[in-house]
Amino acid sequence: MGFSSSSQDERTEEDYYKILQVSSDASPAELRASYLRLIKLHHPDKLNQPSHSHDPSPLPQPSGHSQLTAEHRFAQDLIHAYSSLIDPVRRTEYDLKRLQSSPGHEPVSSSTTQTRIVSQVLDLSEFTQLEHDGQQQPDAERFVFPCRCGGQFLITEDQMEAGVEIIGCDGCSLTVKVEYQCL
Structure with missing residues (x-):
């Protein structure tokens, strides 16, 4: 191991x-x-x-x-x-780590770094809740928002509970920050 x-x-x-x-x-x-x-x-x-x-x-x-x-x-x-x-989430995390460790750059706060990468900040209320399709668990809610490329941004209830805020489009390299409150 x-x-x-x-x-x-x-x-x-x-x-x-x-x-x-x-x-x-x-x-x-x-x-x-x-x-x-x-x-x-x-x-x-x-x-x-x-x-x-x-x-x-x-x-x-x-x-x-x-x-x-x-x-x-x-x-x-x-x-x-x-x-x-x-994977848009893993790519964003990798890009942040890569940017922060690049030579000649001082460490920057994640909020400063995210403003360079995130294309838009959206509220969860702007997303459309998807219906259950039988493959998902009945508790697992999914929310989508259309991207200008024709793809979509998808965030799940599990991602929100894990604290994920930045998600990527499934059709291009754009990322957005989703603002929400976990209950």
Whole structure:
């Protein structure tokens, strides 16, 4: 178990945007496209098969066990980076941590940092409450607000109870702060 925790610590030092070869303002669609392209190139199962592609891989093909292990770790890093950035809440948390730890920047309060990232502050009363669809628990309320891209901002009762205030659009990189009171 010590291995997984040190592996997790190493991941926090890596730049997920560099791993996925995208800019920090990449949309979810751009993240997904880059992830799929890279995972096809570097997935360990694909590396055991002869290549029929004329596109050279940015990383050398495995010549032994250690290279396969490195490719396996890179594939795991791709999966971790993608899952962290595709989730709007985790992406916002990662961006805040990344900004606060960037060289040459003094630590800033989270409220100052959030004003740079959050595009709008909304009251929960502006959201529409969704009907239960049978898949959700009857107690788990969900609220949505439309985004200008055509996507939507979704916040659940569970997120609010956990103190989540900043949520991202499911169709673009915009984030909003939701103001509400837990009872």
